[in-house]
Amino acid sequence: MPKKVDRTARREELLDAALRVFARKGFAASRIDDVAAEAGIAKGSVYLSFDSRDALLEAVFQRYAARSEQALAAASAVRGPALDRLAALVRGTVAFLAAHPEHARVLADVWACRAPLDLAAVHRAHREAVARLLADARAEGTLRPGVGAAHAAVVVGAVEGCLVQWLADPRTPLAELAGPIVEVCVEGLRA
Amino acid sequence: MPKKVDRTARREELLDAALRVFARKGFAASRIDDVAAEAGIAKGSVYLSFDSRDALLEAVFQRYAARSEQALAAASAVRGPALDRLAALVRGTVAFLAAHPEHARVLADVWACRAPLDLAAVHRAHREAVARLLADARAEGTLRPGVGAAHAAVVVGAVEGCLVQWLADPRTPLAELAGPIVEVCVEGLRA
Amino acid sequence: MPKKVDRTARREELLDAALRVFARKGFAASRIDDVAAEAGIAKGSVYLSFDSRDALLEAVFQRYAARSEQALAAASAVRGPALDRLAALVRGTVAFLAAHPEHARVLADVWACRAPLDLAAVHRAHREAVARLLADARAEGTLRPGVGAAHAAVVVGAVEGCLVQWLADPRTPLAELAGPIVEVCVEGLRA
Amino acid sequence: MPKKVDRTARREELLDAALRVFARKGFAASRIDDVAAEAGIAKGSVYLSFDSRDALLEAVFQRYAARSEQALAAASAVRGPALDRLAALVRGTVAFLAAHPEHARVLADVWACRAPLDLAAVHRAHREAVARLLADARAEGTLRPGVGAAHAAVVVGAVEGCLVQWLADPRTPLAELAGPIVEVCVEGLRA
DNA sequence: TATGAATGAGCGTTCATTCAT
DNA sequence: CATGAATGAACGCTCATTCAT
Numbered sequence: 001m002p003k004k005v006d007r008t009a010r011r012e013e014l015l016d017a018a019l020r021v022f023a024r025k026g027f028a029a030s031r032i033d034d035v036a037a038e039a040g041i042a043k044g045s046v047y048l049s050f051d052s053r054d055a056l057l058e059a060v061f062q063r064y065a066a067r068s069e070q071a072l073a074a075a076s077a078v079r080g081p082a083l084d085r086l087a088a089l090v091r092g093t094v095a096f097l098a099a100h101p102e103h104a105r106v107l108a109d110v111w112a113c114r115a116p117l118d119l120a121a122v123h124r125a126h127r128e129a130v131a132r133l134l135a136d137a138r139a140e141g142t143l144r145p146g147v148g149a150a151h152a153a154v155v156v157g158a159v160e161g162c163l164v165q166w167l168a169d170p171r172t173p174l175a176e177l178a179g180p181i182v183e184v185c186v187e188g189l190r191a
Numbered sequence: 192m193p194k195k196v197d198r199t200a201r202r203e204e205l206l207d208a209a210l211r212v213f214a215r216k217g218f219a220a221s222r223i224d225d226v227a228a229e230a231g232i233a234k235g236s237v238y239l240s241f242d243s244r245d246a247l248l249e250a251v252f253q254r255y256a257a258r259s260e261q262a263l264a265a266a267s268a269v270r271g272p273a274l275d276r277l278a279a280l281v282r283g284t285v286a287f288l289a290a291h292p293e294h295a296r297v298l299a300d301v302w303a304c305r306a307p308l309d310l311a312a313v314h315r316a317h318r319e320a321v322a323r324l325l326a327d328a329r330a331e332g333t334l335r336p337g338v339g340a341a342h343a344a345v346v347v348g349a350v351e352g353c354l355v356q357w358l359a360d361p362r363t364p365l366a367e368l369a370g371p372i373v374e375v376c377v378e379g380l381r382a
Numbered sequence: 383m384p385k386k387v388d389r390t391a392r393r394e395e396l397l398d399a400a401l402r403v404f405a406r407k408g409f410a411a412s413r414i415d416d417v418a419a420e421a422g423i424a425k426g427s428v429y430l431s432f433d434s435r436d437a438l439l440e441a442v443f444q445r446y447a448a449r450s451e452q453a454l455a456a457a458s459a460v461r462g463p464a465l466d467r468l469a470a471l472v473r474g475t476v477a478f479l480a481a482h483p484e485h486a487r488v489l490a491d492v493w494a495c496r497a498p499l500d501l502a503a504v505h506r507a508h509r510e511a512v513a514r515l516l517a518d519a520r521a522e523g524t525l526r527p528g529v530g531a532a533h534a535a536v537v538v539g540a541v542e543g544c545l546v547q548w549l550a551d552p553r554t555p556l557a558e559l560a561g562p563i564v565e566v567c568v569e570g571l572r573a
Numbered sequence: 574m575p576k577k578v579d580r581t582a583r584r585e586e587l588l589d590a591a592l593r594v595f596a597r598k599g600f601a602a603s604r605i606d607d608v609a610a611e612a613g614i615a616k617g618s619v620y621l622s623f624d625s626r627d628a629l630l631e632a633v634f635q636r637y638a639a640r641s642e643q644a645l646a647a648a649s650a651v652r653g654p655a656l657d658r659l660a661a662l663v664r665g666t667v668a669f670l671a672a673h674p675e676h677a678r679v680l681a682d683v684w685a686c687r688a689p690l691d692l693a694a695v696h697r698a699h700r701e702a703v704a705r706l707l708a709d710a711r712a713e714g715t716l717r718p719g720v721g722a723a724h725a726a727v728v729v730g731a732v733e734g735c736l737v738q739w740l741a742d743p744r745t746p747l748a749e750l751a752g753p754i755v756e757v758c759v760e761g762l763r764a
Numbered sequence: 765t766a767t768g769a770a771t772g773a774g775c776g777t778t779c780a781t782t783c784a785t
Numbered sequence: 786c787a788t789g790a791a792t793g794a795a796c797g798c799t800c801a802t803t804c805a806t
Contacts, residue, residue: 006765026305028219032801042767044803053801111358112303114217120360127356146374153353153368154375160355161348165318167302169311177344183337184345188379197790223776233792235778244776388786408687410601414780424788426782435780493740494685496599502742509738528756535750536757539734544726546733547700549684551693559726565719566727570761579769605797615771617799626797 011049014039015063018056023102027057027109054115061110061117064103068122071096072129082136083143086155087186089129093159094178108167123160127152137189147189155185202240205230206254209247214293218248218300245306252301252308255294259313262287263320273327274334277346278377280320284350285369299358314351318343328380338380346376393431396421397445400438405484409439409491436497443492443499446485450504453478454511464518465525468537469568471511475541476560490549505542509534519571529571537567584622587612588636591629596675600630600682627688634683634690637676641695644669645702655709656716659728660759662702666732667751681740696733700725710762720762728758 017039021030032053036043050056075092078085097104110117130152137143158181166174208230212221223244227234241247266283269276288295301308321343328334349372357365399421403412414435418425432438457474460467479486492499512534519525540563548556590612594603605626609616623629648665651658670677683690703725710716731754739747 026303028303029305031799043801044768045766047802048765108299108302111299111355112217112219114220120356123356123359144379151371151375153356153363154349154371157352157354157356157368157372158345158349158376159352161350161352162344163348164302164351164355165311165314165344165348168314172344177348180342180345181348184342184379185349185375188335188375201790222774234776235793236791238777239790408685410685411687413778425780426789427787429781430786490681490684493681493737494599494601496602502738505738505741526761533753533757535735535738535745536731536753539736539738539750539754540727540731540757541734542737543730543732543734545730546684546737547693547696547726547730550696554726559730562724562727563730566724566761567731567757570717570757583769604795616797617772618770620798621769 007049011059014041014046014049014056015060019060019063019102019106022057022060022109023105027106027113054113057106057109057113058115058117060106061119064106065118065122067100067103068096069125072125076129076132081142082133082140083186083190086130086133086137087182089133090155090159090182090185091178093126094162094175094181097159097163098175104163105167107163123156126156130155134189142191144189144191151189158185198240202250205232205237205240205247206251210251210254210293210297213248213251213300214296218297218304245304248297248300248304249306249308251297252310255291255297256309256313258291258294259287260316263316267320267323272333273324273331274377274381277321277324277328278373280324281346281350281373281376282369284317285353285366285372288350288354289366295354296358298354314347317347321346325380333382335380335382342380349376389431393441396423396428396431396438397442401442401445401484401488404439404442404491405487409488409495436495439488439491439495440497440499442488443501446482446488447500447504449482449485450478451507454508458511458514463524464515464522465568465572468512468515468519469564471515472537472541472564472567473560475508476544476557476563479541479545480557486545487549489545505538508538512537516571524573526571526573533571540567580622584632587614587619587622587629588633592633592636592675592679595630595633595682596678600679600686627686630679630682630686631688631690633679634692637673637679638691638695640673640676641669642698645698649702649705654715655706655713656759656763659703659706659710660755662706663728663732663755663758664751666699667735667747667754670732670736671748677736678740680736696729699729703728707762715764717762717764724762731758 014035018030018035021034021038025034032046033043035056036046039046046056050059071092072089075089076085078088080088110119131149134143134148134152138148162172162174162177162181166172205226209221209226212225212229216225223237224234226247227237230237237247241250262283263280266280267276269279271279298310301310322340325334325339325343329339353363353365353368353372357363357368396417400412400417403416403420407416414428415425417438418428421428428438432441453474454471457471458467460470462470489501492501513531516525516530516534520530544554544556544559544563548554587608591603591608594607594611598607605619606616608629609619612619619629623632644665645662648662649658651661653661680692683692704722707716707720707722707725711721735745735747735750735754739745
């Protein structure tokens with residue numbers, strides 16, 4: 001089935017191009033021509049793979065969501081004490097974002113656009129993964145009293161919030177914030 | 192000086208209208224006509240107070256920045272042990288954001304637009320306020336060893352990150368997250 | 383009747399201002415605000431003296447037409463041989479235009495606008511004055527055979543055409559062209 | 574290279590349409606829609622060939638300048654006594670203008686607009702051609718004493734000035750003025 | 765399938781004109 | 786009379802989308 005492969009490959013190349021362009025100038029200022037030029041194809045050809053400009057942003061986001069979930073799954077697969085695994089998850093998430101600044105940058109466009117891109121699902125998955133680890137830690141007896149599922153949002157938020165500060169000021173050393181985040185959001189929760 | 196008063200009042204009314212419109216449909220989808228209609232004036236009259244559509248967003252942001260700074264100053268003015276004051280600052284910030292959902296919603300537009308709106312300065316001021324309190328706590332001997340100025344970004348991030356989750360999913364109870372944030376970002380830092 | 387005087391004086395001041403502005407930036411690029419500012423009054427006050435922006439150009443032109451006619455009449459009043467009077471008329475016309483570069487510059491706007499400003503009447507009056515002098519010269523026997531009323535347009539054109547060259551390139555020394563024009567259009571016509 | 578041909582052809586068609594529209598209602602009153610409609614294409618398509626409305630006027634002028642130069646070159650190519658060639662040049666120029674009333678009409682818009690359209694260069698070329706013929710006539714001994722290069726502007730002006738009178742009053746028989754112009758500006762210069 | 769010329773709805777901005785003060 | 790804020794029609798230009806080739 002060469003057609004399918006070609007279509008998929010072309011979609012991926014286009015998404016790579018769109019990701020770079022969106023990250024560089026922002027979705028609002030990105031033209032279909034810009035994406036096509038970045039991908040080295042003609043403007044009209046973009047519509048062979050995507051229905052609209054908005055669909056391009058949605059697809060870019062979906063790819064981020066999928067990759068983010070993979071990173072989450074990978075981090076959740078490690079063995080060891082629950083809070084160590086939580087620390088690993090936090091570090092993994094930060095490393096993933098720092099390693100993919102383009103994906104991170106496009107997040108702002110996703111927040112701003114009002115399309116029904118299920119960003120909430122990404123957050124939910126993230127919170128649930130954290131909540132599971134907190135529950136494990138509770139079972140292990142390594143969790144501070146009074147800490148529970150309600151605090152998962154705070155852990156997720158700490159990561160996301162550092163990302164926001166980095167977006168607003170690229171000089172913020174996002175990767176170096178992994179340590180402090182772990183110290184606050186993991187070590188501070190130990191019994 | 193009736194002129195000055197009128198112009199300022201008209202500017203404020205327009206900013207109120209713009210804030211509502213931007214919060215409702217997003218800056219990218221907001222038309223000058225929408226803002227004018229919301230303010231009950233003619234489209235052309237918007238240009239009596241603002242040079243351009245972008246200037247409107249900038250002014251809306253500047254007002255947010257100023258109000259945010261006021262909220263910060265108010266929270267910093269309380270007396271008591273440093274970490275209690277940090278808790279107050281966090282609760283105050285969350286309360287401010289929860290009480291002004293429109294301002295908060297427009298933040299996403301500011302992140303997405305690439306105009307030189309000094310969002311970084313807002314973050315910096317916030318981090319510095321937190322860092323000052325952490326330094327005070329250190330002097331009081333109430334701070335956990337190893338915690339310092341580097342962790343201010345995490346505290347600020349936790350608040351901002353919860354805001355992001357609320358923006359992505361309005362069902363997230365932002366106001367109720369103040370408690371967990373304090374438990375993680377303040378109580379977890381105690382010696 | 384102080385009102386009448388005031389209104390007329392105000393009109394004149396406004397026309398002076400309009401003439402300066404139109405000459406400086408061209409009618410197409412001149413705003414009512416520009417004229418008002420040049421006259422030192424408020425924008426709306428312009429409409430107390432003129433019905434519209436176009437009426438301003440028309441009035442400026444009418445004033446030029448009247449002054450041009452006066453210059454023509456003055457030149458026609460001199461005594462002496464017909465061709466000497468023609469030379470005086472040419473020199474007077476050129477001197478008038480060179481002395482009022484602003485009026486001359488606005489002529490281009492009058493040519494370009496399609497309003498029914500009777501520029502043709504100005505040309506007609508000019509041609510008729512020249513034709514009268516040529517007829518006088520014919521009666522005096524000082525005119526070359528074959529030259530008559532039909533050549534008046536050429537004499538008028540030579541002046542106007544030098545004006546055009548000066549409008550297109552202000553470095554053209556309009557005043558200095560009076561001599562050559564007379565040599566070609568007057569001396570060349572002698573019997 | 575079908576692309577180049579098509580683009581050039583389309584440009585020419587658009588310039589033809591623009592020329593007609595500008596001549597009919599004047600540049601100031603001509604809308605992009607008018608030009609597009611005259612060319613039978615959509616408004617936006619105009620921008621595939623021209624950057625702006627002003628660029629359209631500039632291109633129309635450039636085409637006039639080029640054609641004018643061709644007419645000049647053709648007239649300069651004839652053989653014979655210098656003053657006969659000058660007469661031919663004058664007749665050729667007038668015939669060219671009379672045959673292209675649209676081009677001539679747009680000249681007024683060029684005079685009025687302040688864009689840096691090098692109308693002065695057209696005049697200069699015209700003057701230089703005339704001046705060369707006058708120098709030849711001097712060498713031939715057929716030129717009246719006292720006449721020289723300084724009179725070239727007058728000859729050029731006589732043509733241009735008759736054009737102006739025709740622009741102001743289309744009833745003026747421009748073509749019929751060629752004879753009188755020659756009689757004044759050529760015959761009057763003979764030794 | 766790939767192209768890019770063509771489209772035309774849409775929007776930001778301008779500015780002549782009006783009129784309440 | 787004088788003012789200048791308010792108006793809103795008008796227009797240049799953009800660009801996502803389409804479709805003939």
